Structure formats: structure tokens, C-alpha cells
Amino acid sequence: MKLEFVRNFPLFCIILTLFSGPLSMILSGRKARYLNLGVITAVGVMSFLVLAEVSGSGNPYVYRMGHFPAPWGNEIRVGPLEAFMALFFCIIMLLSMIGGMYERKSEIVESKENLYYIMVNLLLTSLIALIYTNDLFTAYVFVEINTISACGMIMIKQNGRTLEASVRYMIMSLLGSGMLLLGICFLYGLTGHLLMSNIQESVARIAAAGTYHPPLMVAVGLMCVGLAIKSALFPFHSWLPDAYGYSTTSSAAILSSLVSKGYIFLLIKIFYRVIGFDVILNSRIINLFFVFGIAGMMFGSISASRENNIRRMIAFSSVAQIGYIYMGFGLGTTLGVMASIYHILSHAATKSLLFVAASGLSECSGGSKEISRLTGAGYRNRMAGVAFTVGALSMIGFPLFSGFISKILFAQAAVDEVGKMLPTLIALALSTILNVIYFMRAVLIIYTPTGYVSAESGENYTQVRMRMHPEKSIVFTGFILLNLVLGLMSQPIVELCSRGLGMFE
Amino acid sequence: MNLSNLLVNYEEAIAMVLFAIGFSNLLMQKNMIKKIIGFNIMDSAVYLFLALKGYIRGHKAAIVTDGVQSVDVYINPIPSGLVLTGIVVSVSVTALMLSLTIRLYRRYHTLDIDRITMEVKRGGDK
Numbered sequence: 001m002k003l004e005f006v007r008n009f010p011l012f013c014i015i016l017t018l019f020s021g022p023l024s025m026i027l028s029g030r031k032a033r034y035l036n037l038g039v040i041t042a043v044g045v046m047s048f049l050v051l052a053e054v055s056g057s058g059n060p061y062v063y064r065m066g067h068f069p070a071p072w073g074n075e076i077r078v079g080p081l082e083a084f085m086a087l088f089f090c091i092i093m094l095l096s097m098i099g100g101m102y103e104r105k106s107e108i109v110e111s112k113e114n115l116y117y118i119m120v121n122l123l124l125t126s127l128i129a130l131i132y133t134n135d136l137f138t139a140y141v142f143v144e145i146n147t148i149s150a151c152g153m154i155m156i157k158q159n160g161r162t163l164e165a166s167v168r169y170m171i172m173s174l175l176g177s178g179m180l181l182l183g184i185c186f187l188y189g190l191t192g193h194l195l196m197s198n199i200q201e202s203v204a205r206i207a208a209a210g211t212y213h214p215p216l217m218v219a220v221g222l223m224c225v226g227l228a229i230k231s232a233l234f235p236f237h238s239w240l241p242d243a244y245g246y247s248t249t250s251s252a253a254i255l256s257s258l259v260s261k262g263y264i265f266l267l268i269k270i271f272y273r274v275i276g277f278d279v280i281l282n283s284r285i286i287n288l289f290f291v292f293g294i295a296g297m298m299f300g301s302i303s304a305s306r307e308n309n310i311r312r313m314i315a316f317s318s319v320a321q322i323g324y325i326y327m328g329f330g331l332g333t334t335l336g337v338m339a340s341i342y343h344i345l346s347h348a349a350t351k352s353l354l355f356v357a358a359s360g361l362s363e364c365s366g367g368s369k370e371i372s373r374l375t376g377a378g379y380r381n382r383m384a385g386v387a388f389t390v391g392a393l394s395m396i397g398f399p400l401f402s403g404f405i406s407k408i409l410f411a412q413a414a415v416d417e418v419g420k421m422l423p424t425l426i427a428l429a430l431s432t433i434l435n436v437i438y439f440m441r442a443v444l445i446i447y448t449p450t451g452y453v454s455a456e457s458g459e460n461y462t463q464v465r466m467r468m469h470p471e472k473s474i475v476f477t478g479f480i481l482l483n484l485v486l487g488l489m490s491q492p493i494v495e496l497c498s499r500g501l502g503m504f505e
Numbered sequence: 506m507n508l509s510n511l512l513v514n515y516e517e518a519i520a521m522v523l524f525a526i527g528f529s530n531l532l533m534q535k536n537m538i539k540k541i542i543g544f545n546i547m548d549s550a551v552y553l554f555l556a557l558k559g560y561i562r563g564h565k566a567a568i569v570t571d572g573v574q575s576v577d578v579y580i581n582p583i584p585s586g587l588v589l590t591g592i593v594v595s596v597s598v599t600a601l602m603l604s605l606t607i608r609l610y611r612r613y614h615t616l617d618i619d620r621i622t623m624e625v626k627r628g629g630d631k
Contacts, residue, residue, distance in 0.1 A: 168618075170598075170601070
């Protein structure tokens with residue numbers, strides 16, 4: 001009986017976060033904050049129990065929603081990979097929310113603070129629903145909820161920059177979701193189903209018979225390109241630097257590490273559970289991903305090295321990292337997808353760390369975000385300096401940290417694929433060099449002992465005394481530990497993920 | 506390529522043309538209001554397409570009338586349900602976009618997104 005009860009938890013997670021959103025509306029900012037932290041923790045604990053249950057039993061299970069059975073009703077599907085992703089997203093979200101707490105106090109109007117938590121709770125709902133759902137149209141609805149709440153999280157700071165960034169973000173996202181919706185409609189017209197497993201059966205039949213090839217390819221193309229636009233793959237990234245660079249710290253951390261990853265996870269599900277990986281391989285859409293992924297790696301890194309604002313630099317680095325993930329898809333092997341999944345984890349753990357650390361560094365430099373003004377910031381705020389260095393090393397791919405493992409996995413996956421081996425390895429090498437250039441420049445500047453002295457006003461930040469934030473130290477320790485765990489104990493995690501991915505078929 | 510199929514399924518063809526019109530308007534118009542109109546045309550085209558997928562010629566809307574329960578009388582109700590869900594989504598997104606547009610207009614006194622971007626860049630981090 002106890003076993004049965006744990007199986008309800010994915011649904012409880014979705015319901016709990018969904019209802020805590022509107023509940024925050026009538027609470028004061030402080031209470032809404034505690035509710036939000038409590039909900040994230042509760043969802044994390046429940047996801048952990050679900051993970052223990054499904055990896056113990058070794059079988060994924062399907063949870064029926066409502067009265068109607070399989071071909072008509074709505075379903076949730078829970079496997080080890082899904083439960084692990086939910087748990088991981090909760091950890092990142094909890095750390096990012098606590099890490100940005102101090103900045104939020106000054107950046108968000110106090111009477112509107114509870115509105116921010118509505119957005120965060122709804123964002124968590126949509127991420128968890130995207131992870132678990134087995135129904136394509138439900139996925140579309142939650143993609144839209146995800147977009148709307150992310151837009152709210154960008155614009156909560158209410159200055160011209162964030163308003164403009166959120167409008168640009170909405171426009172790009174709407175183009176993407178329009179294409180996704182049209183793709184789903186094509187697929188529904190072809191197969192007559194909305195549940196992922198039923199669509200897969202029908203698509204396999206259609207592909208085997210060789211009929212309806214053009215519409216199937218159109219549907220695949222529309223869905224893949226739509227989700228690529230939404231997750232800011234290289235030519236569609238124009239909104240990203242402003243949205244990440246000027247929003248409040250916890251928004252930037254959550255947007256960069258979780259929001260785009262939710263769409264990418266949906267894309268993986270579409271690859272394996274909706275269309276079937278063989279059909280995707282035959283469609284050659286992955287070659288497109290490969291090319292644009294590599295282009296994104298190069299362009300993102302080059303733009304980042306020309307950037308003088310530390311937040312925008314980290315944001316451009318996100319463009320490059322999204323490029324890595326799509327390059328992994330582009331390899332067209334399960335190993336490549338596995339490397340991408342690992343990179344989702346390592347990028348999420350590292351990028352949120354970098355955003356929180358960067359805000360700590362600029363706080364002790366008169367609130368400036370320009371890299372040159374951060375000179376010596378690593379001495380003024382030691383914890384943030386160490387955390388930034390760890391994040392930078394992990395992004396570069398230094399052994400011990402998570403980025404190293406994902407780069408190794410990409411290289412290993414590339415070796416199996418003869419035609420794409422050389423471009424992948426060259427791209428990895430070049431991008432690593434570029435990463436070293438801009439991240440090490442930043443690390444060297446923050447550890448230059450002279451300190452910044454402003455030429456005009458003679459302002460000197462060396463004497464700035466840091467107020468201690470105990471919660472930030474905890475967050476930095478948590479993020480660094482997470483990076484070390486992903487970097488040093490990768491084997492069980494890789495095994496868990498590949499087992500979960502194997503159950504996707 | 507057999508173009509006569511286009512004539513037979515002219516409704517679907519029209520839906521695709523509308524989708525293209527809406528998509529390019531949302532992407533390329535400078536005026537925010539025109540962008541939002543483009544978005545609505547795009548989504549309506551998808552709903553038209555989806556509704557056509559469930560329509561069966563000569564059948565009636567899927568509401569049981571006079572106790573007739575045979576499937577040969579009614580259309581497929583699922584696409585209609587999906588269209589309703591989709592309309593709810595696009596209405597809320599439209600409301601959000603319009604409210605953002607109002608805020609931008611109050612701040613910059615223009616609806617032109619490119620000019621707003623220029624103003625933002627000039628204004629710095631205000």
C-alpha cells in the first residue's frame with residue numbers, strides 16, 4: 001500500500017505548485033517567500049522519493065489522469081530520468097531563490113514581491129509538468145505557461161531594459177510556440193492521437209509503410225525548430241543577453257539554468273517517445289542541429305569575450321552552452337544525447353552559480369557590473385570570488401568539476417561517429433580556448449590585488465566592507481558541492497540517466 | 506507535385522497561407538500592435554487547421570441531440586476541445602502582450618519596437 005502512495009507524488013507535485021501560485025497572491029511578500037521555499041523543498045523531497053521508488057522497482061509507470069483510459073485520456077509517465085530531472089531542477093531552483101534573496105529586496109517593489117513568487121511557483125509547475133507529461137497537447141499548454149511566467153520573472157524589475165527584454169523574449173517565444181503548435185496539429189492529423197506512446201506506434205507504422213512522408217517531415221521540422229527557437233539556439237538568441245543580463249539575480253539564474261532546459265527536455269522526449277529516434281535520424285534534422293549548435297558555440301564564446309558587462313558575458317556563454325547541447329543531439333547517437341543530458345545538468349549547476357557569484361562580486365564593487373570595475377573583488381567578497389572561480393573552471397572544463405565530464409562525454413560520443421568526429425573535436429577545442437580567454441580574464445581581474453580606483457571621482461572600492469550574508473555562503477557551498485558531485489561522482493549519475501533514457505523507447 | 510490536391514483541400518491551404526501571414530507579421534512588423542495582430546492571425550490559422558482535422562462533412566457538432574448516440578452523426582469532438590484550450594492560451598498571451606505594450610508606450614511614447622530599443626540603449630541602465 002505504501003508503494004502505491006508514492007506513485008501519486010508526481011501529480012501532487014504539479015497540483016501543489018499550481019495552487020501555491022494563486023495562494024501567493026493573497027499573502028504578504030514575506031509569507032509568500034516562505035511558502036515558495038517550502039513548496040520547492042516539498043517538491044524536491046517528493047521527487048526524491050519517487051526517484052527511489054522507480055529506480056528501486058526498475059520500471060517506469062504510467063499514471064492515468066481523469067476517467068478516460070489510454071487512447072483518449074491524459075497521462076503522466078514517470079521513469080528514473082524524469083524523477084531525477086525533477087529533483088535536480090528543484091535543487092537548482094531552491095539554491096537560486098535563496099541566493100538571489102538579498103538582491104530581490106532592493107530590486108523588486110515591496111508591494112509586488114508576492115507577485116514574483118506566483119511566477120516562480122507557476123514556472124516550477126510547468127517545468128515539472130513538462131518533465132512528466134505523456135500528452136503532447138498538455139505539453140504545449142505548459143510550454144505556454146512556462147513562457148508567460150518566465151516573462152513575468154524578467155519584467156518584475158520594471159525598468160526600461162527589462163521591459164524591452166521581456167517583449168523581445170515574448171515575440172521570439174510566440175514564434176516558437178506557434179510552430180510547435182502547428183507541428184503538433186500536423187502530427188495529430190496524421191496519427192489521430194495525442195498521447196506520446198500512441199503517436200509513436202502510429203508514426204512507426206507510417207514510417208514503415210513509407211506513406212505520408214512529406215507531412216511527417218514537416219511536423220518533425222516544425223516541432224524541432226519551434227523548440228529550438230524557444231530554447232535560444234544560436235540564430236534565435238537575440239533576446240537572451242538582455243533578458244539574462246538585466247533581470248534580477250534569481251531570475252537570471254533560473255532562466256538560464258532551468259527554463260531553456262525544460263524545452264530541451266521536451267525535445268528529448270519528442271525524439272524518443274513521440275517520433276522515435278530512427279525516424280528523427282532519417283529526417284536529417286539533426287544535421288541542422290549539429291551545424292547551428294557548433295555555430296552557436298563559436299558565436300556565443302566570441303561575443304562573450306567582447307562583452308564588458310559581467311552579467312551579459314555569462315549570458316552569452318549560455319548561448320555557447322546551448323550550442324553544446326544541440327551539437328550533442330546533432331551527433332545522432334544515443335551517446336550524444338546522453339552527453340547533452342549530462343551537459344544540461346552541469347550547465348544548470350554552473351550557470352546559476354556564476355550568476356549568483358557575479359551579483360555578489362558586483363555588490364562589493366559599488367553595484368557595478370562592468371568587469372574592469374570588479375578589480376580585486378575576489379578579496380572583498382571571498383566566498384563569491386571562490387564560487388566564481390569554481391564556476392569559471394567548470395565552464396572551461398577543468399577536471400574535478402562538472403564541465404569536464406560533459407566535455408569528455410561529448411568527445412567520446414563524437415569518436416563513434418566517423419563523419420562528425422573531426423568537426424566536433426575541433427569545435428570542442430576551439431570553444432574551450434575561447435572559454436579560457438574570457439573566463440580567465442574575469443578571474444584574473446577579480447583577483448588583481450590593487451583594487452579599482454575610479455579616475456573621475458577617485459572612488460576606491462578596496463575599503464568597502466562587505467556585509468555578511470550567511471544564506472549566500474550556504475548557497476555558494478551548495479553550488480560548489482553540486483559541481484564537485486557532478487564532476488567527481490559522474491558514473492552513477494550517467495548510469496541512472498542512460499537507464500532512464502533507455503526506458504524512453 | 507499534384508496541385509489539384511491543393512484545390513480539394515483548399516481549407517487547409519488557406520489555413521497555411523494565413524499562418525504564414527501571421528508568422529511573418531509577428532516576426533517583421535515594427536509596430537507592437539501589428540505584431541500582436543499578426544500573432545492572433547497565426548494562432549487563429551492553427552485553430553482553423555485543427556478544427557478542419559476534426560470536421561466530417563455532413564455531420565453535426567458533437568452535442569447529443571434527440572438521444573441519437575451513433576458516431577455517424579457527429580464530428581470528432583477532440584480537435585474542437587483542443588481549439589478551445591488553444592484559444593484560452595492565446596487570449597491570455599494577447600492580454601500579456603498588450604499590457605506590456607501599454608507599459609512601453611507610457612515610458613517611451615512610441616509603439617515602434619526598434620525605436621524603443623534605441624531609446625533603451627541610449628538611456629542606459631535606468
